[in-house]
Amino acid sequence: MLYQAGNVRLESLLSQAAFLGLYGTVSLVTGLSEPNLLATGTFISSAIVVALATVWTVAFRPQRLGSAAGNWLIAGIPALDLAAVVVLRNGNGPLEPVYAFGYLAVIPAFWLGSITKGWWIGLGGAVAVALVEIPQQGIAETLDHATAQFMAANTLIPLLIIVSTLVAQGQRHQFDEHRKLIAARECELAKSLAEQKQGQEVLAKVLDTVNIGILVIDKNGKDVLVNPAMRNHPVLAGKNEQTMELELRQQFLDADGVTAVAPGHGPVSAAVRGETSRGRVFWMQSPDGARYAISISATPIEDDKGNFTRSVVALDDVTEFMNNLQAKDDFLASISHELRTPLTSIGGYLELLQDQTAGTDTKFAKYLEAMERNVRRLKVLVADLLTAAQFQRGSLELRPRAADLQTIVRHAAEQFLSQAIAKGLHYTVQDGPELPTTLDVQRMGQVLENLISNAVKYTPAGGSVTISATASPDTKTLEVVIEDSGVGVSTGDQSHLFSRFYRATSAVESNVPGIGLGLAISKSIVEGHCGTLEFHSVEGRGTTVRVVLPQQ
Structure with a gap:
């Protein structure tokens, strides 16, 4: 398409008006100097051609035509103007007033050159002018100085037409390229705006839909x-x-x-x-x-x-969730309290039976030992449930007093010595100097028992468990390290280990009994002492747990 449909009529009218204005001006000046020329057949023929081109321009409706037909019809208007100039220039001889009409060919030539793929029309018209004009004006039997000057000046017209056509074509090409680039960018911008609008609409719907x-x-x-x-x-x-x-x-x-x-x-x-x-x-x-x-x-x-x-x-x-969590904690606390009394009674009667049957029936004594072991395990579970409920309600109080951390570690380790020996573990409790501090002895003993119990339970036969307690003068802290070569914990499970009632995959697969409260309780007690509980584990290689406490 030559031009955009909305602009072609306006551009055609403006171009023809410019040509018509100059044509009329030159005709008026010529009439004042040579009135007889305006009455010649050549001038009248040229004027008729210009009038036809002007009527064509006014009557032209590009929106009613296809692109191919519209292209040729648009090119026909400046072609008629160029023909009118050729007729006028070559029909009256080398007279100076008529000679000036040749310069009018620049406008239709420029117009033709500005039409995409139509530069050859303007170039052909310019060459036609040159071929018609130069032989008449440039060939003489005797070339005197004046004739040579006239010929040189006369040759300038077709050359000017050719240059105008080529320049117009180049500018038109640049214009079309810029227009295509702008159109492509406008398309991209419109697409981007449409996508942005759609995204905003989706976001608005999401925000309106979610209940958060x-x-x-x-x-x-x-x-x-x-x-x-x-x-x-x-x-x-x-x-x-x-x-x-x-x-x-x-x-x-x-x-x-x-x-x-x-x-x-x-x-x-x-x-x-x-x-x-x-x-x-x-x-x-x-x-x-x-x-x-x-x-x-x-x-x-x-x-x-x-x-x-x-x-x-x-x-x-999360009101409903928190209320349900509180109800669960209250229930666990109530059940734990209710279980504590009968367990205490059962434990007392077991001690009496063991005292009365001591040294008599070995088989019966083993039954009593198994019962005592399970009663002791139930007491630990009940104590853990009570502690967890108290921490959740914020009602657990620590009762710190002066104590030796080394002694607390040794007493906690002694409780699992027989179990470690029975499993064939290399069970080591490293000796060390006293570590005086201030803490809740019962609660810290509960922490160490939980951690040592895990190390023993999750270390297979032939493995090792090492327990140590040291002081760091530089940081003014006390550190208890429990290291084992057990099953370890996967990286995915480690982020959940301190959640209540959570059990690692390795623990479940090992069929080791437990309810997943030990680490959560231990962490809460250690933090209550302004300390930290550090956990490092590699699945299949073992676990290292550090309890770091301030040296108070």
Whole structure:
């Protein structure tokens, strides 16, 4: 297509108007100097051709034609103008006024050259002018100086037409290339905008559909986006306020449901500072007095330069889950208390039976030992359940007193000596100096018993268990290390080991009894002493556990 359909008519009218204006001006000047020329047949014929080209231009409707027919019809208009110039230039002899009409051929030639794939039309017209004009004006029997000058000047017209045509064609080609490039970019931009709009619509639907509150907050603490699930939550329903105001009014309570979170230390302030959080639980109270447990996670968003701009905060109502968890803990605590009394009674009667049958029936004594061993195991399970429930409620109290950590380690290790020997383990308890400190002896003994018990249970026959306790003067800490060559724990299980009631795959496959509370309880007790419990394991090679405590 030569031009875009919306522009071809306007461009044709403007080009023809320019040619018609110059044609009329030259005709007027010529008429003033040589009035007789305007009455000649040549001039009248030329004027008729120009008039036909002008009527053609006005009547032309490119939208009614196909691209091929439209191309030729557009090229016909400047071709007629060029023909009119040729007729006028070559029909009246070498007269100076008529000679000026030759320069009018530049406009139709330029017009033809500007048409894509039509430069040959303009070039052909220019060559035709040159072939007709030069022989008449440039050949003379006697070439005097004046005739040579006239011929040189006359030759300039067709050369000018040729150059104009080629220049116009080059500019038109560049214009078309730029137009194609712009059109391609506009298409890409339109596609990108359409995809962006579709993505925004999908995101809006997702935000409206999920039942988790989504908040986008900027670094100044202003809400940027709040989805319906958050806006309609009972804590916020009917309130037209910023989320930060909830923290300023101390509506956030810590996980215990009692301690108010001070302004600047809550989840909203952490998000405004660009901090990342995952599943931190807070309690909030609605205007009607109902309390809700909210699990809050936050992820910061940065710009291209890495500067923090805003945070995305997800708020999940976990009230039902927390209430069910509390009910479970209450149930376990109640059952544990109920089991403790009969177990104590059974243990007491077993001791009496063992005393009365001592040295009599060896077979009966073995039965009693098996019963005592299982009663002792049940007592440990009940104690673990009670401890876990107390920690969950925050009601477990530590009773620290001056003690020797080395002695506590030795006593805990002695309880598993017979079991280790029975399995054929290389059981080593390294001696060391006293390690005076301040701690809850009973609870720390419970920790060490849990850890040593795991090492013995999960180490196959012929393996080794090594226990040591040392002091580090540089860090002013005490360290208990329990190392075994047992089955180990896979990398995937290690992140869940300190979760309550979780058992590693290797433990389940080994058919070792347990309920998955020992490590969770041990970690809580150690952290209650301001210490850390470190766990390193390689599946199939063994495990190393470190209890690090401050030297108090």
